[in-house]
Amino acid sequence: MELTDAQFERYARHLILDEVGDAGQEKLLQARVLVVGAGGLGAPMLLYLAAAGVGTIGIIDDDHVDLSNLQRQVIHMTERVGSAKTQSAAATIAAVNPDIVVEQHATRLTADNVMALINDYDVIADGSDNFSTRYLLNDACHLAGKTLVAGALLRFEGQLSTFRSGVSGHQDAPCYRCLFPATPAAGTVPRCDEAGILGAVAGVIGTLQATEVIKEILSLGDSMAGRLMLYDSLSGSFRTVKFKRNPECPLCGDAPQIQAVS
Template sequence: MDAARRPSRGTHVTSAPGTTVGAPDRAPLVPEGPPLAPARLARHARHLNLPGIGVSGQRRLAAARVLVVGAGGLGSPALLYLAAAGVGTLGIVDDDVVDESNLQRQVLHRTADVGRRKVDSAREAVLAADPEVTVEVHPVRLTAANALDIVSRYDLVLDGSDNFATRYVVSDATSIAGVPHVWGALERFRGQVSVFWSSPPQGHAPVTYRDVFPEAPAPGTVPTCAEGGVLGALCATIGSVMVTEAVKLVTGAGRSLLGRLAIYDAADVTWRELRVVADPTRPPVTHVAEPEVEACAVPSPARVSADAAISVLQLRDLLDSAAPPYVLDVREEFERDIVTIPGSVLVPAGQLLGPRGADALADLPTDRLVAVYCKAGSRSQRVVDAAHAAGRDNVVQVAGGVLAWVDDVDPTLSRY
């Protein structure tokens, strides 16, 4: 999942007034490329009659270099539609491998791709859609160390990443490079999309992701993937809007989302819009910063202190000892139906961290070790932190969660 979040209170967003639909608001981003061969003109014939695109716009798309950060839920439709639109060069940044749980929404990847690098699976899917697209893969996580070098090679960046640290890295790198930045995010039934640009065309004020979200969220304030979930088809809705914005920026067609934040609610099938303006108090971006925030997946090992965690191998041995621990599963019930550590008791993290969390924590045993696990470690870490804050020093995390149990203790069990 790619968790969305509401704009921070006090940031520079307001309700956007209605304007003339489709009026161009800037020059094309990319110069025209060489004339297109008849076969390419035939392939993209439905674009050639569109006002603002035409043959000239199609030549610009063919000459464009577009980077997509994340080959997951948003990156999947974005890459396929960018290729179908005739974008000449696509860059793909992703350091992950395909997991079976991705297939519900990440339509680039197939069952046969489980375990493969996402950039490799994505490259194959793009070339199957159009063999003439040049695909450049970057099988790395975008960080403060490499972001500016990678981003600077492209005309435009689409950020479909699934964690806040990467979003701030993308924002800072595109700000310094002066590259426009199309951003999208998802949570449950809601999606958000906007365009940011630190050096926009004349008539536009510079706006960045940091103008909407000045600071990263505190750990535990945004649901993890398994806690929140995401409607698979929502990826297509937001991903296609991101591609629409990319095509308009490259060709100069239509009015972009620059300075506007569009919010979609799939449960109600409604769109609303907020106006985004630059924060005059925000310091200029002079370097790429990498905030220390929780990602949507596995937490950094540095967050797990030695005296507050045990390994799955230690847990296995303790379960066979004369004084076995109380094993607490803080996932959701549907996750437990997929795989579980034998003998564990289910109490979802939401109950332990919610309004009545203190009562739920008080019900845990005090006469033996309480070993807490989730899928990979994020939720269990928050529960352990809450238990320690409440004075419970007999509560520890099972490092790596149930996925580590499958990997190191019982590989016959299912992964998700």
Template structure:
């Protein structure tokens, strides 16, 4: 089949008519989709919905990288496959199934894992890279490659009922590139802190939702329609029906280091992400009764609430409000000379914030209120 990306055929106009009817899209936007090329690394829980929606949207060239085979346990969430596909290579099955959905697309399958030795060759032919692998070594490898090759990375991750999606290293209107994955997470979690869904499980709709969000970011990026998740990470919790945005900024020194240094070997990425050594400082905790004692004694310390303004207004135990989405823009307000105690509802958000402040900004005087405000209010002392 011949592909001409300079115009839309009548068949394509019919197929994408609901896109074309949108004032923000029109034929011009649809033509941009046809002229784009997207590499999807991983054809599993995240990669499947990304592929299905990008193919349906009319992205002209799609690359699929996966060396795995379809397993029965995949069918709960990887809805491109069926029972007859068990034991077959995902990349091949995906390309054939997607062709039935839309034959007007150029498909390229790579039955291989992406690694340091083949990544440059595979990635070079694509404008946009989507990480659908949901494993840390590949995520850091793709991040570094995109920084080196000036490409945009759209990454997603899932954990039980939760997920996250962000756009990294994107060329913005001011000519600068947005933050990278390493700007947000300079240190990989230990192996104990990063189990995969085969170990801890995942509800099937979570990768579907996060994958669709990744696909939406790709479509917006290509067409220029809407605001992208640049310099922010969207956090989704389906169990609690909550959506939060975590904002960050580009670390130019870290990005320059990635760009100028040779690419690490794939084994180095595995070692970096599987080490059981603690990669950041221990989190110091303070018990609720100890905090109450310090308040009563009027000791000199700083108390910070990292919850959202609506939560703080409803009920709080005092201190300054610095929501976790904003606190990294206000680190100059955090005292480095005296104890600083951070709290949230149950202590999880404040622990994450402390870890980031220690790893990225060198704070060594931070304490997490154990059990959060809930434990503080429940403490009878």
């Protein structure tokens, strides 16, 4: 594809980056990214992916905009309270960048639909807020050979990693289960609606997720695969922890037991 005059102007600051240039911008415009959740993480992620020119963006969310969302979910507006989050996010994306095709999936992600939903996308970004969805997406992406960029938030902290254990050529990369082998016991890790979240922290992590998605599309820099980034807003610090594939992992280990999502 060739960039239009308007696209040359819109993406000018990308085009002068040697690592991106015309070819990289064309890759972005041809890319298909699925964002799971149009909430605290999904909102900034969607805005920056759209602004960057990621050509097709899928959004999965079965929720509606609530007034309490607006403290951090910056893609939604006060007048859209009560609207479906997928519709609200799509409207903002259209205003930001009309180049973008938005595919709305106003449904809950389940074991029955996850494989079909992720199938047509190049990179999957997890902005969900519960462990069941995180494990489900991890398993599905591994089995489908998809790259997964995952983030999480709580109170004043956030974390981020990339998982591509099922991607050809990356069989030694760890999956989410290598990092967190078991779902935390009920009640031990509160959700954001129980413990709270500083709104700007969602912006930090969601924007970093968008950066990692773009890096994966363009094969730029060092992937976050095998590394967990931890952000503490109160100390203003980032640190990165390395982790390896667990040979005993039931999904990506030497003798995998998980052959299908459930």
